[in-house]
Amino acid sequence: MPARPGTGxxxxxxxxxxxxxxxxxxxxxxxxxxxQGRTTYDRDSxxxxxxxxxxxxxxxxxxxxxxxxxxxxxxxxxxxxxxxKEELLDLAVGRALDALFAVLDEPCGDHADATARLEHTVRxxxxxxxxxLPYVTLLLRVHGNSEAEKRxxxxxxxxxxxVAELVRQAAAEGGVRGDIDPGLIxxxxxxxxxxxxxxxxxDGGLSVPTLADALATMVFDGLRVxxx
Amino acid sequence: MPARPGTGxxxxxxxxxxxxxxxxxxxxxxxxxxxQGRTTYDRDSxxxxxxxxxxxxxxxxxxxxxxxxxxxxxxxxxxxxxxxKEELLDLAVGRALDALFAVLDEPCGDHADATARLEHTVRxxxxxxxxxLPYVTLLLRVHGNSEAEKRxxxxxxxxxxxVAELVRQAAAEGGVRGDIDPGLIxxxxxxxxxxxxxxxxxDGGLSVPTLADALATMVFDGLRVxxx
DNA sequence: TTGCTGCCCGACCGAACATTCGGTTAGCGT
DNA sequence: ACGCTAACCGAATGTTCGGTCGGGCAGCAA
Numbered sequence: 001m002p003a004r005p006g007t008g009x010x011x012x013x014x015x016x017x018x019x020x021x022x023x024x025x026x027x028x029x030x031x032x033x034x035x036q037g038r039t040t041y042d043r044d045s046x047x048x049x050x051x052x053x054x055x056x057x058x059x060x061x062x063x064x065x066x067x068x069x070x071x072x073x074x075x076x077x078x079x080x081x082x083x084x085k086e087e088l089l090d091l092a093v094g095r096a097l098d099a100l101f102a103v104l105d106e107p108c109g110d111h112a113d114a115t116a117r118l119e120h121t122v123r124x125x126x127x128x129x130x131x132x133l134p135y136v137t138l139l140l141r142v143h144g145n146s147e148a149e150k151r152x153x154x155x156x157x158x159x160x161x162x163v164a165e166l167v168r169q170a171a172a173e174g175g176v177r178g179d180i181d182p183g184l185i186x187x188x189x190x191x192x193x194x195x196x197x198x199x200x201x202x203d204g205g206l207s208v209p210t211l212a213d214a215l216a217t218m219v220f221d222g223l224r225v226x227x228x
Numbered sequence: 229m230p231a232r233p234g235t236g237x238x239x240x241x242x243x244x245x246x247x248x249x250x251x252x253x254x255x256x257x258x259x260x261x262x263x264q265g266r267t268t269y270d271r272d273s274x275x276x277x278x279x280x281x282x283x284x285x286x287x288x289x290x291x292x293x294x295x296x297x298x299x300x301x302x303x304x305x306x307x308x309x310x311x312x313k314e315e316l317l318d319l320a321v322g323r324a325l326d327a328l329f330a331v332l333d334e335p336c337g338d339h340a341d342a343t344a345r346l347e348h349t350v351r352x353x354x355x356x357x358x359x360x361l362p363y364v365t366l367l368l369r370v371h372g373n374s375e376a377e378k379r380x381x382x383x384x385x386x387x388x389x390x391v392a393e394l395v396r397q398a399a400a401e402g403g404v405r406g407d408i409d410p411g412l413i414x415x416x417x418x419x420x421x422x423x424x425x426x427x428x429x430x431d432g433g434l435s436v437p438t439l440a441d442a443l444a445t446m447v448f449d450g451l452r453v454x455x456x
Numbered sequence: 457t458t459g460c461t462g463c464c465c466g467a468c469c470g471a472a473c474a475t476t477c478g479g480t481t482a483g484c485g486t
Numbered sequence: 487a488c489g490c491t492a493a494c495c496g497a498a499t500g501t502t503c504g505g506t507c508g509g510g511c512a513g514c515a516a
Contacts, residue, residue, distance in 0.1 A: 059286075077464050188423075191427070220452045222450030223405055225406075268493060
């Protein structure tokens with residue numbers, strides 16, 4: 001088959017699905033309520049699938065072709081919804097960051113001391129991480145190679161600083177132990193929280209409250225059996 | 229400077245380093261004890277640099293050209309030392325895994341109970357992670373895209389299982405709290421340990437014993453100020 | 457029927473990718 | 487002085503990358 005430059009699509013062979021994905025079944029409409037009978041993606045549903053693939057193979061390790069195969073549409077169709085690969089990443093990590101910052105801005109009882117606010121923040125962060133697991137996972141694996149990634153890293157640093165400040169207040173009021181540097185505490189604390197993305201799966205039979213309780217118990221009261 | 233096909237290295241312009249890396253200084257011989265006066269890489273020193281770059285940009289996000297630039301040699305020269313990109317990864321994660329398994333096989337006092345052995349394992353894992361930081365970092369970010377990565381993931385699972393078994397024993401003998409599932413404990417525990425790669429840097433003024441103490445104190449005794 | 461719009465397609469593009477190749481060079485042993 | 491070899495090089499390989507292009511087609515409004 002010689003290349004014919006400047007030529008369009010050859011007439012589609014009828015009764016034969018095109019190149020992509022053998023045995024593919026037409027997915028249900030991702031935009032219910034809109035017009036029926038035609039199967040389409042919108043930005044959100046597209047990002048949802050993209051993030052899943054990014055988390056499996058890594059952002060850099062995922063090609064647009066693989067992505068298209070998993071979506072069940074062609075590569076070029078992706079560009080109808082988003083401007084490119086980087087925007088997919090941007091939308092995903094943006095969603096994760098918005099959710100995490102929302103936790104920090106929660107009222108959580110207006111008269112609570114810093115220690116209670118810290119414990120609240122830890123528990124709500126666990127819940128948010130579980131609720132937005134794929135998006136947070138992608139966020140926490142960003143390297144900073146592109147501009148979108150650098151922006152994400154910047155916002156993550158902001159988040160970390162606000163948490164560190166909270167720990168500092170809790171240490172100052174005597175709520176958490178003073179024999180460990182507050183900066184070190186906040187790193188260990190949110191290191192533990194963030195490490196959940198490495199193994200927690202919502203369908204694994206472990207409820208989010210149980211998880212949040214277990215984590216909070218470990219970091220605040222310790223694993224060792226208490227005296228008495 | 230026109231390309232001269234079939235011609236070898238052009239005579240180096242004196243007083244001017246070639247194309248790569250402005251201000252690069254000739255590195256000291258990486259294989260001391262071998263013949264001197266010629267600057268060369270061996271596999272270990274090459275892997276060391278490669279791992280550093282992989283950790284900055286991600287394995288998939290790093291091109292052999294970028295790697296060559298950072299090494300100060302040409303792309304093709306890399307293939308004189310290793311068979312390809314994948315072997316670099318294999319050597320690096322192999323080193324990390326060997327170091328981690330060595331911890332599990334340490335005697336650690338032949339008559340100690342499981343709880344003491346667990347605490348020993350946690351502390352030594354922190355030390356090993358710090359000592360082999362770049363290699364462990366790369367290991368913990370592997371995705372399983374290639375065969376080398378799949379092998380690494382398999383060995384990681386082995387490690388996790390052996391740790392989980394240790395936690396189970398410690399829980400059975402009553403050394404750690406029984407109100408949290410031992411499987412969950414081991415995930416939280418080593419999630420915390422592994423999260424160190426995200427922020428710990430050996431030149432950051434935080435000593436390894438201090439770090440190990442702080443981590444062990446948090447997970448075993450808790451952050452909350454004890455009564456009394 | 458016609459024309460418009462949203463969604464989609466196959467074919468294609470330049471750039472970057474990992475890898476290969478023929479050949480040069482530096483420093484050792486002899 | 488000479489030959490050997492580890493170490494290196496520039497130029498090219500074929501492949502895959504993210505992205506573009508012009509057009510097809512369903513559904514709707516006129």
